Amino acid sequence: xxxxxxxxxxxxxxxxxxxxxxxxxxxxxxxxxxxxxxxxxxxxxxxxxxxxxxxxxxxxxxxxxxxxxxxxxxxxxxxxxxxxxxxxxxxxxxxxxxxxxxxxxxxxxxxxxxxxxxxxxxxxxxxxxxxxxxxxxxxxxxxxxxxxxxxxxxxxxxxxxxxxxxxxxxxxxxxxxxxxxxxxxxxxxxxxxxxxxxxxxxxxxxxxxxxxxxxxxxxxxxxxxxxxxxxxxxxxxxxxxxxxxxxxxxxxxxxxxxxxxx
Amino acid sequence: xxxxxxxxxxxxxxxxxxxxxxxxxxxxxxxxxxxxxxxxxxxxxxxxxxxxxxxxxxxxxxxxxxxxxxxxxxxxxxxxxxxxxxxxxxxxxxxxxxxxxxxxxxxxxxxxxxxxxxxxxxxxxxxxxxxxxxxxxxxxxxxxxxxxxxxxxxxxxxxxxxxxxxxxxxxxxxxxxxxxxxxxxxxxxxxxxxxxxxxxxxxxxxxxxxxxxxxxxxxxxxxxxxxxxxxxxxxxxxxxxxxxxxxxxxxxxxxxxxxxxx
DNA sequence: CAGCGCATTGATGTATACATGACATCGGAA
DNA sequence: TTCCGATGTCATGTATACATCAATGCGCTG
Numbered sequence: 001x002x003x004x005x006x007x008x009x010x011x012x013x014x015x016x017x018x019x020x021x022x023x024x025x026x027x028x029x030x031x032x033x034x035x036x037x038x039x040x041x042x043x044x045x046x047x048x049x050x051x052x053x054x055x056x057x058x059x060x061x062x063x064x065x066x067x068x069x070x071x072x073x074x075x076x077x078x079x080x081x082x083x084x085x086x087x088x089x090x091x092x093x094x095x096x097x098x099x100x101x102x103x104x105x106x107x108x109x110x111x112x113x114x115x116x117x118x119x120x121x122x123x124x125x126x127x128x129x130x131x132x133x134x135x136x137x138x139x140x141x142x143x144x145x146x147x148x149x150x151x152x153x154x155x156x157x158x159x160x161x162x163x164x165x166x167x168x169x170x171x172x173x174x175x176x177x178x179x180x181x182x183x184x185x186x187x188x189x190x191x192x193x194x195x196x197x198x199x200x201x202x203x204x205x206x207x208x209x210x211x212x213x214x215x216x217x218x219x220x221x222x223x224x225x226x227x228x229x230x231x232x233x234x235x236x237x238x239x240x241x242x243x244x245x246x247x248x249x250x251x252x253x254x255x256x257x258x259x260x261x262x
Numbered sequence: 263x264x265x266x267x268x269x270x271x272x273x274x275x276x277x278x279x280x281x282x283x284x285x286x287x288x289x290x291x292x293x294x295x296x297x298x299x300x301x302x303x304x305x306x307x308x309x310x311x312x313x314x315x316x317x318x319x320x321x322x323x324x325x326x327x328x329x330x331x332x333x334x335x336x337x338x339x340x341x342x343x344x345x346x347x348x349x350x351x352x353x354x355x356x357x358x359x360x361x362x363x364x365x366x367x368x369x370x371x372x373x374x375x376x377x378x379x380x381x382x383x384x385x386x387x388x389x390x391x392x393x394x395x396x397x398x399x400x401x402x403x404x405x406x407x408x409x410x411x412x413x414x415x416x417x418x419x420x421x422x423x424x425x426x427x428x429x430x431x432x433x434x435x436x437x438x439x440x441x442x443x444x445x446x447x448x449x450x451x452x453x454x455x456x457x458x459x460x461x462x463x464x465x466x467x468x469x470x471x472x473x474x475x476x477x478x479x480x481x482x483x484x485x486x487x488x489x490x491x492x493x494x495x496x497x498x499x500x501x502x503x504x505x506x507x508x509x510x511x512x513x514x515x516x517x518x519x520x521x522x523x524x
Numbered sequence: 525c526a527g528c529g530c531a532t533t534g535a536t537g538t539a540t541a542c543a544t545g546a547c548a549t550c551g552g553a554a
Numbered sequence: 555t556t557c558c559g560a561t562g563t564c565a566t567g568t569a570t571a572c573a574t575c576a577a578t579g580c581g582c583t584g
Contacts, residue, residue, distance in 0.1 A: 024539095058538085061537080083565075092428070321569045
């Protein structure tokens with residue numbers, strides 16, 4: 001779906017792998033997001049379309065589309081006089097985002113509990129829990145175990161999100177998690193180095209179990225409360241990680257967070 | 263900031279007043295939204311860019327931008343093969359949207375209560391309450407009183423939304439309310455004709471008072487619970503309105519709602 | 525007569541040309 | 555020397571031209 005006016009073979013911009021088949025707009029969006037999250041484009045900096053064009057290697061139109069979408073996501077904000085600037089986040093913003101996720105996930109599990117879930121969904125959840133149990137119980141040496149935990153954890157949360165059977169709720173949760181530091185596993189890696197890692201993973205996993213149990217027992221309020229509390233684990237991890245620059249470097253989008261509020 | 267290649271004076275498309283100073287993109291977005299909400303473009307229908315161009319009188323670029331934004335808002339959904347289609351909503355979708363709003367507004371007031379609000383904000387809220395009191399106590403003949411209620415109610419909810427002092431939360435609430443039937447006053451007009459009108463407005467207004475009191479007393483949990491319950495008034499009104507086609511015509515975006523699920 | 529394949533049509537995605545507004549720099553006057 | 559204004563440059567917003575892809579209809583074949 002493309003109208004390459006074929007500008008004599010793109011000027012050798014790096015193509016991060018999955019870009020292959022994607023449309024130029026998607027390519028631009030991924031590339032720009034990457035530049036923002038890594039901090040290569042500093043928070044607060046104005047984003048000139050032409051500068052991005054040169055950096056990404058696609059024309060202005062898809063760049064523009066990408067900027068619009070990223071503005072919707074909140075990673076970029078429109079400047080009154082036109083154009084966009086990379087957005088900076090305060091520690092408070094991050095806390096609020098986490099609280100927001102907790103609240104919305106809480107809503108999702110409450111609705112799931114009240115409305116009931118399918119046997120298939122129940123099995124999927126149990127299965128994920130079992131696999132998470134293995135990781136948490138196993139050796140936590142090296143980043144492998146943590147990466148596996150993050151993957152499974154993300155899957156569990158995605159499953160939970162869809163459980164209410166509500167497109168509207170699901171969409172909304174996706175929107176919150178567009179901010180990378182709001183994602184459920186955002187601070188796992190930051191905690192990996194500390195001695196607390198196993199303790200925190202144990203707590204989190206126990207909450208996972210409790211939430212599933214509450215949903216199956218149709219205890220909506222309990223499921224909701226648990227899910228909220230679960231998200232606060234991330235807030236606690238944020239508080240710890242915020243003390244060290246090195247830890248924040250492990251957090252996705254950590255470069256966007258201004259620790260000492262400007 | 264515009265590059266009108268000056269196509270010899272636009273072909274006499276209607277300009278709905280506020281369009282005057284706005285950019286073409288904004289103009290397109292407003293016009294398209296209007297077409298969608300009024301049902302002039304039927305839910306499910308595919309939106310051809312060129313057709314819209316002819317209808318609105320702006321070129322493809324701003325139309326495209328408008329479509330992208332409306333897709334983010336959820337009024338329009340992307341078609342896998344490209345392009346967009348007007349989205350249809352089920353009664354369940356509407357209920358979920360209202361529940362979502364209640365949950366998020368609940369979060370906002372809880373945070374407001376926990377963090378405390380400024381004296382100025384408190385005064386503003388009290389002032390709005392007093393003016394709402396007048397309307398509710400006064401004669402409810404004709405649409406004037408209801409329109410006044412809707413305006414004040416919208417303002418009260420907007421104020422509440424900002425009370426937490428959290429950009430993140432505020433943004434998210436705005437997103438939910440992009441769906442017009444999720445707005446706080448969506449079903450007021452539909453209830454205006456029925457004899458229930460005064461009773462329901464009285465209940466709603468009492469909840470407004472209670473919420474403000476809870477916030478001032480720093481009773482976060484109470485404020486949250488009240489705010490949620492407040493939104494359920496809208497759900498009830500939906501249930502009533504859904505019985506009559508005429509009532510649904512009074513609801514903003516009512517044309518998008520497929521009553522008997524497809 | 526039905527089913528499959530191909531061509532044609534129309535749309536979207538992309539690139540670029542152009543006009544307008546914003547911002548910075550430079551010059552002049554007080 | 556400082557402040558104000560004018561001018562020039564640059565970037566954005568918009569319009570349009572072009573290339574590619576999906577869908578549809580027709581013709582051919584079994």
